[in-house]
Amino acid sequence: MDLAFSGWPGIIILAVYGALMLGVGLFTYLRNRxxxxxxxxxxxxxxxxxxxxxxxxxxxxxxxxxxxxGYPPSAYRQGFEYLVSVPFFIMIIMAYLLFAPRLYSIGKKYKLVTPAQWFEKRYKSKAITILxxxxxxxxxxxxLLEQLVAIGQGVSGLTGGTIPYQLGVIFFVIIMLIYGWLGGMRSVAYxxxxxxxxxxFGVFMLLIGSIIYFGGVPTSTDYMQAYSPEKLGIPDAPGVRNWLSLLLLIGIGAAVYPHAIQRIFSAKSEKTLKRSFSRMAWMPFxxxxxVFLIGIIGINAFPGLSTGESEQLVGMMASSIASQNMIFYWAMILLFGGVIAAIVSTADSILLTFQSIISNDLYGNYINPDASERKKLLVGKLIGVVAVGILILIAWFPPATLYQIFVLKFELLIQISPGFIIGLYWNRLHPKAVFAGMLAGTIVASVMTIFDLSLLNIASGLWGLLLNLIICVIGSLMMSVSEKEESESEQVISV
Incomplete structure (x- = not known):
């Protein structure tokens, strides 16, 4: 009996998880009118x-x-060099611990809803807040574009192409908009x-199935030694510098994700926040x-895949394992639904934060300051729908692999970190220096990224961040600050 994901079984799985997410949204709405x-x-x-x-x-x-x-295909293409993906996430937790508890206390003190509100409260500068x-x-x-691409590839791969990439994107975007509209953050969190x-559960079952049916890491290592020895080697000096630069870029950049910061504000208490982080410390492993091990095993399981074909690796492995016996079939169903639900719920949390910045920080502050909270919410939702529509058009024919899309956003997002994190602790950080540093770092990172300029094999975003930091710190030390301004800043950042 062929148990691989295809045809009606895959469609039924999609429908069940879609209905479950809609049910969560409706339940949340009915409980919180x-x-x-x-x-x-x-x-x-x-x-x-x-x-x-x-x-x-x-x-x-x-x-x-x-x-x-997205990560197993990268491990498939790069081999053991991609082991650096595990420390990526360790760095994110370390970066959180630098500022999250203090930010929670300040967010509770001033009832902050968005990270942009922190910039407004701390620097009282329209230019900084808008930038x-x-x-x-x-x-x-x-x-969000990355998640839409992942939805399409996940649905297409895990159903053996029965549901086309584009149809998968459209179906789950509609689900996402409905349940997000109904229940907001609670729907997303549930x-x-x-x-x-x-x-x-599904990822661990995929690893177990891969070891049983594809031979595990030793078999894949033997294959690489015979046919792809470059995937066993350690990186050279430029490669090590690239590793370290990506650790800093992604570690700091992911910690200042706007939607992650909103989760800091959403915690019931500081104790709750710290206990959640203590559990998160185990998740990189x-x-x-x-998923790194799954990608390595895939090198032997499906040799010779092109870059485009390797993007479907997880779906191919899951379908093959599901066809072996009923236990793995149901385990892969759970994985399949979990992957799609994870992508959709992440996309929805991104969309919520996108809406909140538009509605509260731009529309509410500068376009219509007298708008009610209900009107701000409506404006944010409508603009969010328009933004998703534009991104769907881009995702229809994705311009890069998931990993390339993943790295690109950090080059610019990381430029908010000096003003955001240092400003929590240093009352002398000057608004003009913060704005100049953020703008200069953004320009440097953008030019280097657009023109594919590389210096010492270090990410362009870090060169922008270095200039940003220098301007922020040295500029603040050189600029005079009155006692009143220093006292006001100290009062803002005190907890």
Missing amino acids: NIHESLDEYYLGGRGLGVTVLFFTFFATQYSGNTVV ASLLMLYGLGNY TDTIQGFALL ATAGV
Whole structure:
């Protein structure tokens, strides 16, 4: 009996998970009828997320389509050199610990809803707030595009092409818009929890099945030694520099994800936040490490794939394992649904934050300051729908592999980190220096990225960040600050 994902079984799986997500949205809406009256309720879940839900919504933010669908193909193409993907996520947790507890306390103190509000509160500068908002919107749009591409590739690969790439994107975008519109952050957090259990179980079952049916890492290593010895080698000096630069770029950049910052604001208490982070510390090994091994095993399981073909690797391996026996068939069903649900819930949390920056920080502050919270929410939702429509057109024919899309957004997003993180601790950080540094770093990173300029094999975003830091720190030391301004800044950052 052929048990591979194809035809009606795949369609039924999609329908069940789609219905489940819609059910979560409807349930959340019926339990919280005032959700569309308050920015706190809609965007932050009433600031009441507990340890388990907060952990899984952080988990879904860091480990989604780019990890489960996109990372094994990168390991397949690069070999053991891609082991660096595990420290990527360790760096993110380390970066969180630099500022998250303090930011939570300040966010609670001033009832902050978006990260852009922190810039406004800290620097009282329209220029900084708008520039930071635009950089965050760029990063969010880029990450949302990545999720849409991952949805299409995941559905197409895991159904053996029965459901076309484009149809998979359209179907789940509609689901995402409906349940996100109904339930806001609570819908996203609850679906994150459901998909988290399914995803972790399914990924480990995929690894076990890969070891049983494809021979595991030793067999794949023997194959690489015979046919692809370059995948066994260690990187040279430029490669090591590239590793280190990516660790910094992704570690800091992912920690200042706007939608991750909103989860900090959503925590029920500082204790809840810290307990969630303590659990997140194990996830780089349990998730990124596992999908790295799956990609390595895939080198022997499906040799000779092109770059485009390798992007379907997870789906190909899952379908092959599902065809072996009923236990793995149902395990791969759970993985399949977990992957798709993870991607969709991550995409929805990105969209929520995108909407909140548009509605609260740009529309509410500068276009219509007298707008009610209900009107701000409506404007954010409508603009979010338009943004998704534009990104669908781009995702229809994706311009790059998932990994290339993943790295691109950090080059600019990381430029908000000096003003965001240092500003939490140093009251002398001057608004003019922050704006000049952020703008200069953005220009340098953009020019180097657009023209594919490389210096010492270090990511262009880090060169921009270095210039950004120099201008921020030296500029602040050179500029005079009155006692009143210094006192006001100290009052803002005190906890």
